[in-house]
Amino acid sequence: MSARAHILAKLTASHDQPGWPDPVALKTNPPRTINAADQLAQLKTMMAAAHTEIHEVSSENWPEKVAELTQAKNLNNLLIAPKTALGKQLQAQWPVDGVTLKYDLHHSGGKEELFFSVDAALTSCRSAIAESGSLVLWPSPAEPRLMSLVPPVHFVLLDAHNIYPSLAEVMQAENWAAAMPSNALLISGPSKTADIQQTLAYGAHGPKELVLLIMV
């Protein structure tokens, strides 16, 4: 008998033994209506507590803010997704003296540059979760997984209209269970570790800085 058949046979032989509690369905709470301003405030509090740098921007001026921050942080370059609406707007408004923009490094030839020369990347995010202070990212062909992971600084642009109270509510509202992407992420701050004597250090393997731009 195969390992599969053997394991399943053992489990099936004992799974309905008397004495195990009857299954209880998950209690689902009705979606809450929480004041948008309160949600935004909670998101900011939670994310700031997890060492995220937060700026409020408008849908018109955010590229200027990114340009200003990249210069203030002395970054040499910024990786963007050129074909998304966000990438197009950024390029159109990018100042002539702005840092170098990088694109298309996800093929094997660009990987070395991505790993060792890119200072920062900018991505969008689908939504955010106020309760835990989390950003929801579904990496896509235009914004691959490594964009939000490999460069030392990660800029994220969030539309304040897309803040949900909790993970349960965002999953339900967007019906995630119907079609999961190959990768879905919650990001709740910069990379960190407390593995050496419980001392918190940022930038363990992922970005050392997470910069959140909220379009309000």
Place this chain on the structure above:
Amino acid sequence: MKTEILHNFTSRSRAATADEAQRGKFRSAMDFLIAKRAAQFPDPTEWAELRESGQQIRQRALAYLPKLLVQFEQKAQQNGMTVHWAETPLEANQIIHGILQRQQVRTLIKGKSMVSEEIELNQYLQAHSIQALESDMGEFIVQMADEKPSHIIMPAIHKSKQEIAALFAAEIDDTPYTEDVDELIQIGRQALRQQFFNADAGLSGVNFAIAETGTLCLVENEGNGRLSTSCPRVHIAITGIEKMLENLADLPTLLTLLTRSATGQPITTYVNLISGPRRADEQDGPEEVHIVLLDNGRSQAYADVQLRQTLQCIRCGACMNHCPVYTRIGGHAYGTTYPGPIGSIISPHLLGLAETRDLPSASTLCGACGDVCPVKIPIPELLLRLRVENVTRAGTKDHPAVMRGQGAKYRLSEKLAWQAWSLLNTTPALSLASRRSAAGLRHLIPSVKAWTQARVMPKIAPQSLHELIKAHQEQKS
């Protein structure tokens, strides 16, 4: 073999309790984790409701376990992943080795996985000329020191920053001695970055596997888990068969219970939900995702409804953080992959009770582990049950075979002594006679040196309470 194991645990724990520096490290680390967790559950009503819900979700998943495993396999396959089944650590190692061989992989980069420790994957691969490199900072340190993790969440908890500074300076090229934690972490980051860049395959554990969608959920703070699972062209995930959840909607409750209980965080930096390899139009992510489902004694625990509760565990480590025994002896003294209270109730299923016979007694039964368990596993009750299995031989009257190594501590003399005790205390005439003789012989009780070093030797009173009351009543009348 029998005495060796006994001797090992006893001598290891004795050595550990005598090591004041190590005890200090564990004490301060546990105090830190206890305080952080407590701050996350300020409202006792919310805590009670949340863990009730967590318990129900895990118990429902276990009630449906065989069905959920099949459903998970089907969904994962539809999503383009490959599912493997292993009954033993050897089978799991062979499966993983086989995948790496087919892909001609020489270096495997690893995210944190306790199941890979359980099967001793690194050692197996090394014997087959494949290097497995740990990338979680704690695991990286422990591997470099050629040790094993001493805690399931914080593997290098037994090492001071001075020890780590010396280790890095000695083992990593061009590294000066520094006790600055930020600098040490940056040294680790640089050392591993090239490895992530080069690695052809990555291995991870699994925190939850969701049957409804065929999704793997991984939580972490460092980003090494994400790198291990999204950078190399092959991703292998290994998990115990008990990690299934029925629905995606079950996840939020357990996620918050896990991260708040484990490290006192409202959520970890990253929650990574993987439902398949890269799709045709995607530019990164693994081309192949393999999932290894490991039994290794879990189906034995499953077969008994009381012991099945062991499998509710979500591996937060809160029970060890709150355990007075773990805090004093540390993780290595247990000699098993999973230390502390959860280790004492799961290891007997993984390794057999004969090999782990001392673990059910490595507890004061203070109850702290059960009180903090986010999925309400009655750990003290299960420790007591294993103590019974330890001294009861399988196949005797009224006692079926329950587990491998059952009856490991059975001794006829002990059994007869308890039978005599029972008889003595259920027969009034014998009981009275024994008390009288105890009072008469009270001066003959030998001294117990270890006990009396710090205590006064108790003496049996010349007259029993029974006799004193009788005399008092006679006097009154």
